[in-house]
Amino acid sequence: MKWVERDEIHVPIRGAMWTIQFVGRKDMPRATWGDCNHEKRLIRVRKDLSPLNFTDTLIHEIKHAQQYELDEQFVSETATEMASIIFATNKFDVYPRGKPQKNKKRK
Numbered sequence: 001m002k003w004v005e006r007d008e009i010h011v012p013i014r015g016a017m018w019t020i021q022f023v024g025r026k027d028m029p030r031a032t033w034g035d036c037n038h039e040k041r042l043i044r045v046r047k048d049l050s051p052l053n054f055t056d057t058l059i060h061e062i063k064h065a066q067q068y069e070l071d072e073q074f075v076s077e078t079a080t081e082m083a084s085i086i087f088a089t090n091k092f093d094v095y096p097r098g099k100p101q102k103n104k105k106r107k
């Protein structure tokens with residue numbers, strides 16, 4: 001199966017349309033994997049991350065979008081848990097897993 005890689009998608013989050021962009025490493029501040037801008041309703045996630053870290057970061061930023069007042073540590077820990085559980089099911093292995101990356105930083 002051939003996958004078409006998208007640069008951005010438009011999705012509803014809590015009743016409002018958001019844009020999620022998949023960007024390169026150089027499009028983001030140094031060592032930043034993702035961010036969430038409520039004013040622009042824009043999430044950015046680096047597309048060069050391993051599948052696990054990409055999923056973790058995407059969930060993380062969606063949680064910020066859903067509820068911006070959530071505590072950063074709570075968002076971080078629960079997003080990592082959710083990504084790990086999703087990958088533990090082995091239902092989403094559409095491409096090889098990458099090694100977990102260190103020094104993660106998100107906003």
Ligand SMILES: [Zn+2]
Nearest residue numbers: 072075106107
């Ligand atoms: Zn965060």
